[in-house]
Amino acid sequence: MTGKAVTRKTWAFEDLTVGRSIDLGHKDVTAEEIVEFAAEYDPQPMHLDEEAGRASILGGLSASGWHTCSMYMRLLCDAFLLDSTSQGAPGIDQIKWKRPVLAGDRLGGSITVLAARESKSRPAIGIVSFRSELFNQRGDAVLELDNSIMFLKREAQA
């Protein structure tokens, strides 16, 4: 991105038009990784132990909300971000953990463009606002996330 021509990416700012939706594929959530993530970053009983999870308000061994966000990020990377001109994200407007993510769940969903505008201060850049949604295998929404990501314009890429 410093003027050196690299492989051209499939997704640039111009491709991310309002209303466009990208499938995020699937992620099978295992008990092992729920516990592994939680042991490092969110060691609460309902994220570490099946029994404690069942006894909790969440109803089973459940992923840390931060783990759910991290799994979402991986889906986003694999679905299109790694093959895009992304220049990073300044933050997240809103995250809703709508239902528990339990061991054995299969997550899937999509990311949809809500708005797209050119940067006033950086002419090579556009800013795209998205809403992302993840659902479990029963079709229940588990995660809703709104944020903006900066992308290089196509002509600015080479």
Place this chain on the structure above:
Amino acid sequence: MTLDEFFEIGVVTPLGTHLFDAEGIKAFARKYDPQPFHIDEEAAKNSVFGGLCASGWQTASAWMKRNLATPMKVWTGEGPAPVFGPSPGITNLKWLKPVYAGETVSYSRTALSHRPMSSRPGWQLLTVRAEGVDSTGAKVIEFDSAVLVKVE
């Protein structure tokens, strides 16, 4: 003791530090956020960030780690002690500055407010401001976290 005193409304509580070493950054990112500037020093040099830096989800998750490692006040009010439950979500998460390999982030929490939940009698919704600053004192992350607390 009131709930305000228990939650320490308006009081900035230091949560300690987290060191983001290169191996930890890459191990997290290989699983969850394999963008070049999080997994490869050389690729990171040529990226928008100019060096290996932590996934924003790792800097956020490390706040949670430090938050849990830092106990609340002991409840000395009437009735049973409040019990913390799940979080319905967060708002206004800002990654203000990259966290480069070798950086140590100091985290804090500040309870902002709480209110009864009409949909769940006996539960309060507590809002907490989360912040992290780097070794130069510059803020690298902030967000507002909501958490359910059972109070009766």
